[in-house]
Structures are given as C-alpha cells and as structure tokens.
Amino acid sequence: MNLPDMTIKKMKKVWLLLILPIIFINMIPSNNKKIQQNAFVSASDSCDCYSTSSLYNIQVYFNNNVPGDLKAFNNQSQADCFAWQEFISLNWPVNASSSFGTPYDLAPVQWETYMPREVLFQDQGVKPPVWGTLVSDKYAKKFKTQRLLMNKMSTKLLTFTSKIDNSDSLNTFSADQAAPQGKPSWLGSQNGKNVWYEILLNKDYYDFVVQKGYYNATIQHDSVKAGHPINFPQGVYHSKVGAIELKAAWMEVPNPQSPQWARYKLSRATVLDPSTNQLRTTTVALVGLHILHKTTNQPTWVWATFEQVDNAPTSTTVGSPPYGYNFYNANCTAKQVTIKTATGDSVVTVSCTPNQSPPYYLSQAAPVPIQITRSNPIDPNDAAPINQRMQSNIKKVYPNSVWQYYELVDVIWSQSVQKDPTTPIDAPRKLNASSMQSGVPTVANTTLESYVQKTNTCTSCHVYSTIAPYPLDSINNDIFGDFSFAISFAKYKTTFTKPSSSNLKTPHPDLKSLKKTMKKVAIQY
C-alpha cells in the first residue's frame, strides 16, 4: 500500500544504515508461553456477516484461527467479512487468560508476535533467527547501554523504518509514511506526538523465506536467474494460512489511564525520542492496520485495512467522537514551528489545510498535530453496514472490547483469479484492472497514507514491488517481488576477499561493476 522510497546512498553509508534500530515496543506476555499459531484458544462464538444480502453471509468466528481463504470471493460483502475475520483472529490475545479486547490490556495480540521485517531480513543476508524471535541480537546489543528490559524471544521489537533525507545525512529514526517520497511524511496526532509504524510477517511468510533462502538478496537473484519467480505461499480454505504481511500505525499515549483509551488496543513500547535521541518507554494505541494476505482464490492478495474509529472525519461527517479526533481539530489554527536547519533556525508554518504533509523532518523540530480528513468515504454499500454489524456483534459477545471501536476501511480483491507468474517477470506486474474490486475505487488508510489518499490505491503501488537489489546482478533488480515490499529488504554478504595484485591489473568485470554500482537502496515501506 506504499511507494518504495528508492533513496540511494553510497557504500560508505551502508554500515550506518544497517544498524538503525528505531523503536522497540516491550511486549512481555505475563506467562512466557510459546505462541501457537492457528490454535483455538476460545469458545467458538460466531456471528453472521453480510452487508445487505443474507445470501452472501460469511460466518465470522471469535477465535484466533486466522483464515487461509474464503471458499469463494463472490462480492465485496464477502471480501469485507473475510477481512473482519482476519482482523478478529489476528487481534486475538496470545495470553489464554486474556479476553478479546479487554480495555487497558497491554498484552500482545496474535499478529504482534509475528516477525518484524528487520528481524527476518538481517544484515549480510544471514539466516534469520527462529520463529518467535522479536528482537535481533544486533538490535538488543545496540541498546544494551540503556539497560532497557529486552528479551529477544518475548520482547517484541518493532523496527520502524528508516530512510535518508534529502540532505544526504542520516536520520537517526524515522516515523515517516511511505509517501510522499523525498519529503517529510510523518503524522502528528492531536496530542502533539508522532505516529509510529511497524511491518510484520506471519509464519507462512517466514517459513517460505527461510526455506527458499530468500532472506538473502543473492539467493533471490539466483532463483530468478534459474527461472523461478518468487511466489509467496497461498492460503487455503480451512487449511494453511498463507503469506500475511501487516503494517500497523501506533499513536503515542502519554496518559494511558484516561477513559478515552478504553476505545483502543494499547501496547507498551520503547521509542527513540526524536528530541533526545534516547530510548524511552511509552504506551501506544493502535490507530491503523493493513492486512495483506495471499490466498488460493486471491493470488493477487487480499488488501484489507482497518482504523480506529476516532481518527478523522470525512468532509460530510457531522459531530465528533466523545474524546475528539486523533488527527483532526475543527478549531485548528495554523502553527509556526521553529526548525533547525544547516544554516540555523528557521520558522515554518504548519497549516490547517487537511492532508498536507508536514514542512519539516522530525529531526528538525518536535511533532505538532497535522490536520487529517478522510478523503475517500467508507464504502456505504458494504463496508459501512458491515462495520456496524460487526461492531455490534463484538459488543454483544465482548461488551467492553476495544475492538468494537475499529472499522474496516476497505478491501481490494480480484474478481477473476490472476494466477502467479510461472517465470520471473519485471515489475510492474500487469493486473487486469477491470477485475480489481474494492468498495470505493481508491483505498487508503488515514494513518498510513494520510497525504496520498486520492492518489494511489494499494495495488497500483505494490505492482512495483521487486526482489532485493543486488549489485552483481543489477539487471534483475526490477524482477517483480509478488506485491511484497518487505522481500526487497533482504541484504547480501558484502565482505569479499581483496583481489591479488595480478587480478588488480585486469579487474574482474563483476568486481568492477560492484565498485561502480555498490549502493545501498533504502526502501521506505
């Protein structure tokens, strides 16, 4: 759902980039129980799910069983209900003693135990640690001096993506969104904090990457050179889950005991404070969640996105939520912000025009609220009535559940099956546009694509996904990466033996190419 930021850096910067841990969220389950994926841990309460026609009913179950697929995707109503089933099961508490969405429960839900992208795709393309690892040794070591409590098997590390700004200097952290590229794209909430992001991959994604060796860019390239495209595993109805990639948006919560947070999934987090460059622990509230899921019926993935209901109004929304909006203020006034620049302090204006990306980087000044509205109304035919039905159903079974305060924004799916390529193809993948379905034509999450809500829908960007760049085979750098931007984060072994003097006289063409082109591509998810 995001554009890759193809910011190019020179070789000397690579090592710094590779050790850019950004944020940690401590999520220590009360019992250090091994996570069982796909196991029922609750009674199977269920409810009907459909928009207007009961003929399209999908039975949605309240448990942690992430669905592998629908029997059939016949219409938007069914795609939306599949998304709700995903959302419920993925947000099922890991702790068997927890209930579904107990307010103020900081314990992790299922998807939060999935593997962070930075743990799966490690420096030098080394094999990732065992499933369940949330913090890599490297990251843990990096922040050891701050003596923060981190356990690599039980502390969930959420490595927020890093990028390099236009001034060619390294940001020490980034809370930027995928777009716009090349300029600031962080999001400030009404409480004056910035939103944090994370990307996670499920076990079927992990297993596939490990089994194929795709954690290493070189192996990805070897594979495509051998004629094998990278096709992630498809979920199967009532069977294996298939590849899932998630991206979450978290809002900082300085006052977690306040009654308004009974409407949010909260987690404990450790963030790198932009003003001090120091780690600090805080509480964060889930405000946005993308769920990308590859299935047999949907090899072009199911693209679902959810939000907390208090995020932002549409242009026609009447009234406001009981505690106000997270990203909108009806009485907004333009703010003058003093920022640091290379030439000294400067003053910029953050306007109240909705959905304008901020005029400065968070390295230059503290965040301020950014005015956001929902550009694309939630599909009134399917998503809106289904949200009402599902929120009501959740409330019925789990009266205080925070999940009744979340809503499906939309789902993109394909009406006809568009099969996986059988040989490696170049990005962008061509889709049959007339087959692509969604409730409204352009799908965007106000917390994840705040500034490009009208510009691109998820698939129009993700067709550009590629395998990871590898300078020794740069001709294949544009090979399609099966819609996943995460796969392009694989690294390769960069140490090589110094050539002998004889070889130096006639440099190996590959080495010559390497010296010339060895750059690090940092992709902003």
Place this chain on the structure above:
Amino acid sequence: MENTLQTQEDVAEINQTTSGFQFRTPAAIQDFTDNPAKQEAMNQLWSANLDGFTQQGMLSNPWNTINTPPTTNYYNPVQNNPSSATANVLWSAFPGRLAYNYPTATQASLNQMADTGVMPAPISDNPCGDTGNSVPYFPYGPRGWQDEYCEWAVTRNAAGKITRIDFTCENPEYWNSLWLIDPNKVLALYQNILGKPQITLADLSVPNITDPITQGPVYNPLNIWNSGPVSSATQGGAIHLTSTPNTLQTEIGLATAATVQRNNADGTTSWPSSQYNALLCDAQYGQKHRNSDPNIGGTVNSFVTAANVVTLADPPGLYIQMPDFAGNNYEAPNGDDPSAYWTIVRGSETLNSQDGTKLPGNFILHAVYEVPADKDYTVSDITINGSPIEWGSQVAATFKMQIVASAYAGTKPAGYDPVADTDPADTFAQPIQLFYESYFNQVYNTSVPNPVDNPISLLSNSTFIPPTVFIGASSIQMVLICGTITYTEGEPSTYPTVSFTNSGVTATVTAVQNNIYYAVPGNSKPSENFALYLTVAVSENASAGVTGVYVINQGQVLSQAMPALLSVLPITVQAAIEWQNTGVQVEPSSLLSIAYVSGLWTANPQDNNGQLYNANGTPSNIPAKAGYTMPGQNEGSLIGKVGDTVFFVGMGTTIPSNLSGELLLCINDDLNGIYGQGFADNEGSIIVKVTSL
C-alpha cells in the same frame, strides 16, 4: 392509429400463469404511458417471452449433450413465486477478456481496443481446451467485443473530441418486442434517445421483407443507428445490446445452467472462486475470462450449493450502476461538477420489487455522458484519475453492471460431471430457432462487417421471441434451425419430422440445408447448423398459446420439445392495418364462415364520441364513400377479401364460394387517406374465428 398486434385478451391466453405473477419489463420501464392498451399488450407479451426463455433454460439440453439435466433449483415465478431474498451480482463494464488475451498491452491500449474493436492479434477459438485455432477476436459484430452486457457509442466533434457517450445495457429482446407492438414507438424512442430526428422507420427496418402478420416493416436490430462504437449525424448510436452473447435469453440460460451442481476435483460440488472459469467450462455456459459470466455463474452456483432455489429477480435484466465520480477523481474544467453530465436516459437509480421491497443496486438501462454544447469544453477535457477521457471505455471502467438473483431455501441437488457430447446412438435432433422463411432468407443472407474483418450473418442478431401464426392459417413457410439431425440430401423420406406440443399445429419438412453458419443468439462464436424448410398449418380448432417444437430424426422416438418456439394466436385484425393477411387459405371448394369473437375498434376516433365498437362498424351508420375498403357498407365494419373479391363480413358471414387465395381482412376505412388520416388514426383490434362448414 399505430399498429397493435396483441390486445390484452389475446395474450392473456398465451401467458398462462399459475402464480398470478407477471414478469415486469426491464427496470419496469413503461414506454406506452400514452396508450394503456398498448402498454398492457407490451407487458403481457414481455412476460410471455420471459416465461418462454425461462422454460427453455430450465429444460437445458436433452438432445445432444450429457450431464445437462432439467434444473431442479431454478424456479419460474410464473409457476411458483414464493417469498425470496435478493442479491446483486456485480462486474465491471470494461471487457475483461481484453487484458486476459493481451496481457502485455498497456491500459491505454486496452482502452482503445475496448472502443475500436481493433485487436493486435488473433485469439484461440477454444478457451476451454488445451488446443485451439487462432481466430479473429470474437464475438463478432460491430460492437461484438463489448461483451460484458454493456455497449457504448461515442460521438466526437470535428476536432475528434468526445462530446457524448451513450451507454446501453438494454436487451435486444425488449426492443424487438416493442417493435411488435408498435414500430412507430421504436422510431420515436430512437429519435428521442439519440437526439436524431433524422432517423426514419425505413432506417430501422430490414429491407425487402414485411412482417407476415402485420404487413409492416421488420425490425433490424443492427440498423445503422444501433451499430458500432461511433455515433454521428449520419450513422451509429447505442440503443440496445448487439454483441451476439449480449441477450437476456442467454443470461437466463446462463443462470439456469449455473444452478446445476458440478462434481469438482475434491469430490464435492462446492467450487472456489479461483475455479469459476473451470466451472464455466465444465458446465458450458458463458465465455471464459469475462468479468461477467464466470462470476455470475459461480455466484449462482454457490447459492445452490448452499441449498437455495434461485431465479433472476424480477424484473430480469442487465443493469448499469452509477459511476463513482468522486472515487475515480473525475475532474471537469472550471471546477464544474463532472457528475452533472451523467444522465439516466432510461431506467432508474432505484427500483422496488413487486411487493414493495427496495431492490439492491441501480436499474439504469441507458445513460448518456455528455457535456452540453454551451460549455466551452468537451468530455475529452474531463479527466479521470488525471487522464483525459479519450475513449468511452475509460468511463465504462468507472461503473459496474449487475443482475439480481432471488433465492429461497430448498435442498441441495446432486452433482453432475462435466457436460459432454452424447454418444451418437443417444443423440437426438435439437430444435433451436424458428423463423418465417422470408425473414430467414433475407436476414441469414445479410452479412455484417466488423473491425476484425470477420463478417457474420445478421441472423446472429435474431432473437428467441417466437414468431406468431394465426389459428386456421396454413401453407405457412417457415425455417427451423436445428442441430444434430440426420438425413440424406435429396431424399425427403430421410428428412427429420417436425411436430408441435400444440397438436393443432402441423408441419411438413420440404427441404433441408446444412452449413447454416451463424452465431445462435447468446453464443459468442458462429457455428454450423441445419435449416429445415417447413410448411406449417394451424387447424381452425387449434388452441391459442405458445408451443414447443419437436424434431425427430428418422428411426428415433420422440425426444423433448424445445419450449416456446411458436406463438399461436386467434385471428386478430388490427384497425390500423390495411388488408391484414390471416394466413387462412381459401380454396374454390372451401365452405368457410367468419365470425366476430371479441374486441373493439374504430375507423375514426372523432366518431361515436370516441367510443370503440365491434365488427358491425360505427353505430352512427355512415355508408362508406368511394375509396374506402368497401364503399357503401358501414364505416368501421369488417370487410373480407380473397383474390380480387371483396365482401362484407360484419359480425359474421360465409365466405363466397369459388374463391381462391389467402383470406385478407380489413376495417372499412379510407384506404388512401383521401378524406382524412386514413388508417393512421385507427384504434383497437378485433378477434375473429374462421370455421369450416
């Protein structure tokens, strides 16, 4: 007055309903609000047509395929109309097979193909098989490739900028029915919808033939004003669907066929959507890789898998949905509202079921996207997601199509293996379509060009609306299109025999012709068929109604009849038709009586206080003047003619002896319009019965 083929009483007989249900016209549109009698006739005719199409679909194919049983989980609401739930099935109006067949084409190229029909390469003629021959892109026809049940025609100004796009999803059967009720209504609608007063009745008619019943012109569904993707002041326009698979009869056929459960590889009859194209191929309905057919079929099939009994919700039809102007980022110059240029010309945004429940989706039949001439810009200056509108297809890509299904809970039927051809020993002759011979000869021999340079016969745009014959008519020359017949050329004793479910109708096969190559309406490609030339007779005691047709190969037992291929009506004399042919053959030795049965008419709406009267003529008793049908007899009375002999009939008479020829009947009126409007202002019709004495 204009022609009215069927009065309410007439069609009540052919529309035998046990549920009291009557199918409504598409979007419940009423084109004769100015004439309740014609509207009622249209409503009755339309419901009878849909009843017939439904019977045809529910029978499936008992002649030459296996695993095509009669449906168990489709219902004909005319027979049984329980309360039901509805669900709409949606798909994109943009032809989905383009991107499938040309996967490397850019979207811009696909947009152009969708408008022009000019394709970069041939395609396989066998999408369901592993092997096939390369053939020009089908379906053929001037808009053949627009095969998602939505077609459009684009009007451009001298600079090539689009000024207007007409989108239609109206089925051809409706317009053919409308023509049967009143060709002048069709003409008026063409002129009004397209804004082209220059259109004439002759433009809309098949040349060289007349309707044997009405003596009037025969509708040409591919007339110059409903042909091709370009509309101008001299030709083109989009009034109704023309691509050969874009018919309502085949949509019902698809829905009925899709209810049959199919065994799949996992041993169940439950199909994942990823296999909907395979299901389509197994069941042999629709065309693979369309946005519509696999999805419609798969969805309907899934409803039956869930133990429902289904039908197309009333009113059956194909419907355009509202475009999402904001969501697709339409932008017009000057900040104008781009949605203001979308006009629903026919149909409606919402529609209720007959019991008053709101039906899902929109019920648009014809929409126009047009920037008014007084604006200083054109449609081409409007952008969609940043791109100027260069092709109508770009707008088509922003709206969907729908059909609506109805269902009630039943039981799940058993599964069948894939459809396949029968063994020769179990193969029966298949009746397909029945035409008047004059129509067949003219239309079959008319070749229609198309952009892929693969002309096919205009007969591909015929319909399954049954031709009408009158009770008592004989020597009717007709052609029955058949499949899988056996015969030896030139040996009449080997010809198949033809009979009817109505025992009062008989036929003799006079000749057989093979290699009748056309796309049977509903099919995407032409195929080879047989033509049986028939001489048909309807006994004077035959009952009225729609009848099925049997074709039996020599040496075989009776097979199944194809339902609803012929409509038998009592002799109906229209006040507005001069010398209507009854089809009754009079021989010198004949002793025949004619008797008035029912109906009212008038030769002059100004007379008798506008009240219609019977075959006696005007109660004012006005002797007809010279130039009338029969001078001296009462105006408005019924007059007969055989050969050159004209005779008074009134409420009944015996036909004079020693005459030879067809019996013609006519109201006593001013034949040449010497004294006024002639027959043009006449109203009503009467029914008579001819009996041998």
